[in-house]
Amino acid sequence: MTARIELRTSPHVVKGSSVERIMFHVVLALLPIAAFSVWQYGLSALALIVTITLTCLASERLFNRLSGQYSTLSDWSATITGLLLALTLPPSFPLWMGAVAGFMAIALGKALFGGIGYNVMNPALVGRAFVQAAFPVAITTWVPAFAPNRFSEFVPTTFTAPLMTPPDVSAWAKSALDGFTGATPLARWKFDNVLATPHDFLSGAVTASAGETSAILILLCGAYLAIRKFMDWRIPVAILGSAALTALLFQMIDPARYPDPLFVLLSGGMMLGAVFMASDMATSPVTPKGVWIYGTLIGVVTVMIRYFGGLTEGVMYAILLGNALAPLIDQVTQPKVFGEVKTIKGKGA
Amino acid sequence: MIPGQKQLSSLEELLEGIWKQNPVFVMVLGMCPVLAVSVSAVNALSMGLATLFVLLGSTLLVSLLRNVVPREVRIATYILIIATFVTVVDYLIQAISLAVYDALGAFIQLIVVNCMILGRAEAHASKNPPGRALLNALGMGVGFAIGLFAIGAVREILGAGKLFGFALFGPDFQPWVIMVLPPGGFFVLGAWLLLFNWLNSRKATPVKPVEGHAHV
Numbered sequence: 001m002t003a004r005i006e007l008r009t010s011p012h013v014v015k016g017s018s019v020e021r022i023m024f025h026v027v028l029a030l031l032p033i034a035a036f037s038v039w040q041y042g043l044s045a046l047a048l049i050v051t052i053t054l055t056c057l058a059s060e061r062l063f064n065r066l067s068g069q070y071s072t073l074s075d076w077s078a079t080i081t082g083l084l085l086a087l088t089l090p091p092s093f094p095l096w097m098g099a100v101a102g103f104m105a106i107a108l109g110k111a112l113f114g115g116i117g118y119n120v121m122n123p124a125l126v127g128r129a130f131v132q133a134a135f136p137v138a139i140t141t142w143v144p145a146f147a148p149n150r151f152s153e154f155v156p157t158t159f160t161a162p163l164m165t166p167p168d169v170s171a172w173a174k175s176a177l178d179g180f181t182g183a184t185p186l187a188r189w190k191f192d193n194v195l196a197t198p199h200d201f202l203s204g205a206v207t208a209s210a211g212e213t214s215a216i217l218i219l220l221c222g223a224y225l226a227i228r229k230f231m232d233w234r235i236p237v238a239i240l241g242s243a244a245l246t247a248l249l250f251q252m253i254d255p256a257r258y259p260d261p262l263f264v265l266l267s268g269g270m271m272l273g274a275v276f277m278a279s280d281m282a283t284s285p286v287t288p289k290g291v292w293i294y295g296t297l298i299g300v301v302t303v304m305i306r307y308f309g310g311l312t313e314g315v316m317y318a319i320l321l322g323n324a325l326a327p328l329i330d331q332v333t334q335p336k337v338f339g340e341v342k343t344i345k346g347k348g349a
Numbered sequence: 350m351i352p353g354q355k356q357l358s359s360l361e362e363l364l365e366g367i368w369k370q371n372p373v374f375v376m377v378l379g380m381c382p383v384l385a386v387s388v389s390a391v392n393a394l395s396m397g398l399a400t401l402f403v404l405l406g407s408t409l410l411v412s413l414l415r416n417v418v419p420r421e422v423r424i425a426t427y428i429l430i431i432a433t434f435v436t437v438v439d440y441l442i443q444a445i446s447l448a449v450y451d452a453l454g455a456f457i458q459l460i461v462v463n464c465m466i467l468g469r470a471e472a473h474a475s476k477n478p479p480g481r482a483l484l485n486a487l488g489m490g491v492g493f494a495i496g497l498f499a500i501g502a503v504r505e506i507l508g509a510g511k512l513f514g515f516a517l518f519g520p521d522f523q524p525w526v527i528m529v530l531p532p533g534g535f536f537v538l539g540a541w542l543l544l545f546n547w548l549n550s551r552k553a554t555p556v557k558p559v560e561g562h563a564h565v
Contacts, residue, residue: 066547097523108536133527163510165523 019116022230022281023076029221030083030276036217037210041091041143042150044158045210051095053082055102063111077116081105084124084276087211088269088316089131092143092169094160097135101127121323122280125316132316138166142184142207143173184208185267186312195259201266208268215271222275231279234288238295239274239302240265246303264303273315274298283323290326290333298322359484366489372465373496373538374545379465382456383497384534390513393501395449397494399438399457404466404493406434408486411474418475427470428461435460465493496541503537504528 038046060078064071072078085105089098105127113119132139143155157166184207185196200206204213211218226233247264264270278284278298285294298318305314357365372378382400387393410430411418418426439457442450450457460466469489474482505511508529510522527533 130527133530133532134525135523136526138523160523161521163518163523164521 019077020075023080025228025230026080026225026276027076027083029225030080030087032221033087033211033214033217033272034083036204036214037087037091040145040150040204040213041210042147043153044143044150044155045086045091047095047154047158048089048091048093048098048210049083049086052086052089052098052102053079055099056082056085056106059103059106059111063106063115067111067115069115072116075116077110078106081110081123081127084122084272085127087272088124088128088209088277090139090142091210092141092155092157092166094138094157094166096160096162097131097138100134101131103127104130117282119282120327121320122277122283125277125320125323128316129320141166141169143169144207145205145213147173184312185263186306189259189263189267190306190312195263196267198262198266206267212269212272215266218271218275222279225275225279231275232281232284232291234291235279235284235295236274238292239278239299240270242296242299243270243274243303244299246300250303250307258307264306268306268313269315270302273302273319277315278319278322280323283326285326285329285333287330287333287335289335290329293329293333294322294326297325359481362481362484363488365485366487366492367495368492370489371492371496371545372489373493373500374541376465377542378468379463379493380538381459382463383500384531384538386453386456387497387501387504387534387537388508388529389452389505389511390498390501391449392452393497394494395442395446396453396456397490397497399442399453400460400463400466400493401487401490402438402441403431403434403460403463404469404486404490405483406437407431407466407470408474408482409479411470412477412479412482415475415477423475424467424471427467427475431466431470432461465489499541500534500537503540504533508533 034049038049056078057073060073061071064073082102082105085101086098089101105123108130109121109123109126110116110119138157141157155169156172157169160166183191185200188194188196196206201213201215206213222231222236225231226236243264244261247258247261250258251260274295278295285291298315298321301318301321302314305311305317311317366372370376373383379400382396386396407427407430411427414426414430435458438460442453442457469486473485477485502512505513506517507525508527509524510516510518516522525533528537
């Protein structure tokens with residue numbers, strides 16, 4: 001007689017929502033953003049998204065096998081990691097580097113800690129941070145959005161042979177779209193003091209990572225998740241709010257030097273990071289007060305890195321820092337149990 | 350020899366440091382030079398050989414003097430002996446290759462404080478006759494050099510596309526910048542430790558898939 005024993009942590013209440021269901025809805029919410037990215041950047045973005053997602057799934061399966069677990073592919077978390085990671089990379093990113101990023105995301109970000117729910121930091125951002133440090137040139141090489149030939153040919157860098165340096169893409173980018181500068185709005189603000197208009201951002205006609213530009217779409221998909229209670233709405237609100245307030249403060253101090261809050265919110269990975277990355281359940285605090293602290297910290301640190309750091313974009317490191325601090329934030333913001341009396345120091349039971 | 354422990358055969362004594370008690374992969378000792386100078390295979394191997402030399406020399410002296418040195422001042426004596434050999438190796442490397450000397454920098458002098466060497470002197474050389482102590486030191490030194498080389502080779506291959514300075518992948522190779530930076534050292538060391546632990550745990554208990562869900 002072998003009885004099948006199921007060990008599960010509490011609560012043992014049977015309820016509709018499960019890890020699989022929540023994760024599946026996050027995938028659904030990410031699909032429109034991925035679709036917009038493909039429409040914007042064409043075949044190369046599609047190839048990148050597919051490659052990275054498949055790499056993440058394959059790595060997850062590999063580590064399941066190595067650790068003797070059953071497959072965890074069906075909980076959709078590896079799919080989310082793959083999609084998110086692809087959306088934070090430049091659309092012209094070579095596929096082999098994308099595969100490295102995908103493997104590292106699962107290996108370093110997730111498998112090492114023991115899989116889903118145990119990871120300290122967002123796996124997709126760990127993967128991105130790794131390739132950011134490993135391939136600093138390729139990850140800051142941009143191609144124009146809405147190039148006329150985007151559905152008929154790949155960007156030359158996409159099919160770079162594994163381990164090889166990607167070819168120079170500037171000539172191709174210039175031939176694809178006249179007057180292409182090859183810099184993101186954040187870089188143009190930082191180094192040339194040229195501000196992109198909100199209209200540029202909302203139409204998606206800016207240079208950016210594959211899934212960063214569709215601010216309205218990201219907010220809509222995030223709102224869907226928040227309304228269905230698959231995501232804590234406080235996190236994106238706290239991040240975007242604190243970033244906007246910080247930006248406003250700096251603009252009041254020196255309007256000539258610092259951009260307006262709207263630019264800060266719409267540029268770079270702010271929206272994608274705030275809505276989909278920072279809100280990852282396993283890596284964010286759980287106490288209501290802690291969530292506000294966590295979000296505010298990420299928003300302020302992002303703006304600080306953008307304004308005073310060497311990098312043009314700071315969302316990734318801000319969220320990773322927030323992730324690392326999340327357990328500590330949880331610890332210091334434990335709510336008081338109803339009826340609990342504060343014990344006097346030295347006289348405590 | 351530690352009381353209660355079975356006397357090892359000569360071969361076992363030699364293999365102890367190379368495999369079972371490898372200073373880098375099992376004992377995780379002397380990590381400072383391991384992480385700092387393992388940027389390339391040449392640097393790693395030079396550091397490994399320098400450490401091996403110091404280890405052999407100091408082990409021999411410590412073992413010979415083991416009945417002469419008073420217990421109260423033994424650590425100071427060991428350090429003095431080790432420092433003597435480090436000075437020798439410091440001048441030796443300068444004479445052989447100035448390029449390697451510059452690349453290794455302060456880490457040659459810092460061999461003095463390598464806890465692996467002091468640990469060998471305290472735990473083994475001071476309790477064993479010279480022959481056995483030398484055998485153990487040889488194994489440990491070679492094991493340390495192998496560990497350093499294993500990390501240095503991976504970092505050089507990925508970080509520069511080369512091994513011992515020879516290009517492996519042609520001129521178009523894309524260097525993984527992170528591998529020559531400090532995080533690369535930690536990643537590669539971690540990966541090797543993972544591999545060794547995994548091999549050891551597989552040998553100890555064959556892994557079976559867990560029945561049902563095991564959310565603990």
